[in-house]
Amino acid sequence: MTQPRSFRYVGTRPIRQDGAEKVTGRANFGADLSFPGMLWGRVLRSPHAHAKVVSIDTSAASEIPGVKAIVTSADLPEQRPGGDPTDMYDLTRNILAREKVLYEGHPIAAVAATSREIADRAVAAIQVEYELLEPVLDLDRAIAPDAPILHAELRCAGSDPKPEGPTNVASRILIERGDVERAFADADVVIEREFTTPTVHQGYIEPFACVARTTEDGQSTLWCCTQGPFTVRSLCAALLRIETSKIKVIPSEIGGGFGGKTTVYQEPLALLLSRKSGRAVKMVMTRQEVFRATGPASASRIRVKLGAKRDGTLTAAEASLAYEAGAFKGSPVVAGAMAMFAMYDLPSVRIEGFDVVTNKPKVNAYRAPGAPMATFASESVVDELAASLEMDPIEFRLKNAVRQGSVAVYGPKLKAVGLVECLEALRDSEHYRTPLSENQGRGIACGFWFNGNMQSSAQIHVNEDGTATVVSGCPDIGGSRASLALMAAEELGIPVEQIRPIVADTETIGYNDGTGGSRVTYATGTAVIEAARDIVLQLRQRAAAFWDTQLENVGYEDGKAIPLGDAAENQQPLPLSTLARRAARMGGPIVGRSTWTARGNGPSFAAHLVDVEVDPETGRVEVLRYTAAQDAGKAIHPSYVEGQYQGGAVQGIGWALNEAYFYDAEGHLQNASFLDYRMPVASDLPMIDTIVVEVPNPNHPYGVRGVGETSIVPPLAAVANAVQAATGIRFVDLPMSPPAVLAAIDRTRG
Amino acid sequence: MVTVHLPKSLQSYSDGAPSVQIEAGTVRQLILELDRRYPGLGAELRSGMAIAIDGEIIQEPLLERLGAESEVHFLPPIGGG
Numbered sequence: 010m011t012q013p014r015s016f017r018y019v020g021t022r023p024i025r026q027d028g029a030e031k032v033t034g035r036a037n038f039g040a041d042l043s044f045p046g047m048l049w050g051r052v053l054r055s056p057h058a059h060a061k062v063v064s065i066d067t068s069a070a071s072e073i074p075g076v077k078a079i080v081t082s083a084d085l086p087e088q089r090p091g092g093d094p095t096d097m098y099d100l101t102r103n104i105l106a107r108e109k110v111l112y113e114g115h116p117i118a119a120v121a122a123t124s125r126e127i128a129d130r131a132v133a134a135i136q137v138e139y140e141l142l143e144p145v146l147d148l149d150r151a152i153a154p155d156a157p158i159l160h161a162e163l164r165c166a167g168s169d170p171k172p173e174g175p176t177n178v179a180s181r182i183l184i185e186r187g188d189v190e191r192a193f194a195d196a197d198v199v200i201e202r203e204f205t206t207p208t209v210h211q212g213y214i215e216p217f218a219c220v221a222r223t224t225e226d227g228q229s230t231l232w233c234c235t236q237g238p239f240t241v242r243s244l245c246a247a248l249l250r251i252e253t254s255k256i257k258v259i260p261s262e263i264g265g266g267f268g269g270k271t272t273v274y275q276e277p278l279a280l281l282l283s284r285k286s287g288r289a290v291k292m293v294m295t296r297q298e299v300f301r302a303t304g305p306a307s308a309s310r311i312r313v314k315l316g317a318k319r320d321g322t323l324t325a326a327e328a329s330l331a332y333e334a335g336a337f338k339g340s341p342v343v344a345g346a347m348a349m350f351a352m353y354d355l356p357s358v359r360i361e362g363f364d365v366v367t368n369k370p371k372v373n374a375y376r377a378p379g380a381p382m383a384t385f386a387s388e389s390v391v392d393e394l395a396a397s398l399e400m401d402p403i404e405f406r407l408k409n410a411v412r413q414g415s416v417a418v419y420g421p422k423l424k425a426v427g428l429v430e431c432l433e434a435l436r437d438s439e440h441y442r443t444p445l446s447e448n449q450g451r452g453i454a455c456g457f458w459f460n461g462n463m464q465s466s467a468q469i470h471v472n473e474d475g476t477a478t479v480v481s482g483c484p485d486i487g488g489s490r491a492s493l494a495l496m497a498a499e500e501l502g503i504p505v506e507q508i509r510p511i512v513a514d515t516e517t518i519g520y521n522d523g524t525g526g527s528r529v530t531y532a533t534g535t536a537v538i539e540a541a542r543d544i545v546l547q548l549r550q551r552a553a554a555f556w557d558t559q560l561e562n563v564g565y566e567d568g569k570a571i572p573l574g575d576a577a578e579n580q581q582p583l584p585l586s587t588l589a590r591r592a593a594r595m596g597g598p599i600v601g602r603s604t605w606t607a608r609g610n611g612p613s614f615a616a617h618l619v620d621v622e623v624d625p626e627t628g629r630v631e632v633l634r635y636t637a638a639q640d641a642g643k644a645i646h647p648s649y650v651e652g653q654y655q656g657g658a659v660q661g662i663g664w665a666l667n668e669a670y671f672y673d674a675e676g677h678l679q680n681a682s683f684l685d686y687r688m689p690v691a692s693d694l695p696m697i698d699t700i701v702v703e704v705p706n707p708n709h710p711y712g713v714r715g716v717g718e719t720s721i722v723p724p725l726a727a728v729a730n731a732v733q734a735a736t737g738i739r740f741v742d743l744p745m746s747p748p749a750v751l752a753a754i755d756r757t758r759g
Numbered sequence: 760m761v762t763v764h765l766p767k768s769l770q771s772y773s774d775g776a777p778s779v780q781i782e783a784g785t786v787r788q789l790i791l792e793l794d795r796r797y798p799g800l801g802a803e804l805r806s807g808m809a810i811a812i813d814g815e816i817i818q819e820p821l822l823e824r825l826g827a828e829s830e831v832h833f834l835p836p837i838g839g840g
Contacts, residue, residue: 268840374840420832421811526839
């Protein structure tokens, strides 16, 4: 590993290369593309949360002038159950319902017509006969002995003994280490509580949108907003059972994803309609469709028990987590279970997790999937333990915090990590010492996220004048083009302004897993560094040949091949621009490339500090001040690192204070709009202050670790701990909305 | 010898032993040997498990090399957002 002592470009804050296009409104997002003669695709969605589909009659719809194609599940090939990592049997049923509809908004059929209005009319003309079933809308009902069963074939994986009958509990996991019973017996204080969190949505601004076009030779092109164009290609090819090479996916700019755009919904339908009609087909979801039919984050119920010695040493932890998966199995309960105590050196742990299906949309990833709700529970109890032992909440956490060499709750021994540094930064901050007034409270909480790896490819093309193009295949959600360009600049020794970073389509660059798991700056960034080093080697080889010397007599510094040893006596440095200009005579085009299956993205820890004021007359919680400290390893572009901290904190504050799906008794979502689904906006909050801690990840050439997700993990508990400090009331159910807070205050008033 | 730590859910294969010692140079060899010793375990480990080798989590580790004293943990795969 090379560890540069100082950086010339990394750590600076240049204007992002895609900035001008975005602030002027010229950048093309998913819904911006149109073709002459294009059709509009619309989807018929179930009005019922749970019903058998008895029949679908599309005959009247197909006779409406302007209707060019209609598809139902009969147009999608059946898939085999199981599959890794995606269960295609479930996925094809989520794309278009087959035997049953499993949530309000579940797609049943799709229509392509010459206008959106005609497509809507055709959708309304499709006749569906349903046999209504009782909907299962929460965890309690789902696990009740007489609960209606969503999937007759579902058996609980991981249960012992193996179940014989069908169930709504898709799986059970168990993490166990040490002697938990004895460790609790050794504790001087034990606190146990149960928490709940509701279904929440990622709230990305841009609804799903795509255009599919298929030519006479069966070749399809799909333009769409997605976090993973290669994932979209793979899933669509499998769903439609066509060759991967028949589909090219071109990612548009993306107006937010946060994990929600890591799968497919209408993209295979657009392809199917396009293949059937022979025309380009555009599909754009409404906001209502986004809320009703795309994957939100799980609702959860979590019981936590923690024990500590009188000196503040944690002795044992126990937890039971139940997460709603929505209509099909696959909640992030495993990640929640593994993450919730990962901040602490705990010798004895027992965590049980349950993945439970309900009649709501199938959940999808949402920033550190599974961790925020579990950490809301664990960090609330940690705070209560500290208070019961009359210890400062930061000192209590510092006493138990994981360090290099600690064994993580989920098994492995940790390398260098920065939790202690985050906590110390908050402890030493001016914020932590600022006095509070009446009805105000201060809360702190920690958080952890694993950070992902997966596959990345990168290429760098050196142009004739010595400028360069960096080509990656990961859509830029949080400023990754800027960070990739900075790393290329650092290696090539040329100004970042001379580097153009682009996000390529699936035919232009080797396979890339999606933008997710906080992996792009680490994994694709490392590929870019290696591609740049590939170029530097080629430049040195050309200079060595030109100087009639050995490779070891040529170095590379500040964008120049440098003669060393004997060569230094009679040769002058050769700038990259000169070697690029002479490329045709000195070996041809200069292209660097790198591919790898990434490993070693170091985990990231954060600690958040928040001050709130609670209005005792209305129950409204106002966030007065917020500081987020997080370990970035090395901040490549500090502005975008800070932006990730701020964005995660704001989403977590929304989760804590206001956001929730509200269903009626029949399973109809009651607040499927941004008017009624209350997310925080800029005017609701103070500036989120940030502290960028840098404990280098030993696995990365510059020390980078992912930063995109950890920031949403601590806020739920941090805000709850602050509200507790302000009111004396421990809130265990989210959201802490004004009616909920006021009702709790009223109860204390008697 | 490589030390392999098994999750609770797979310890029924190893008669309840939380860890076992295996001679192996790559993850592929390790899984083959585990399957030879504990029939059926190999299929479980191949079906979407992630692995941590000396503290580093790796998603698709089949050909990863192991050190003579490596510590290996099999983990459920984690999806990011």
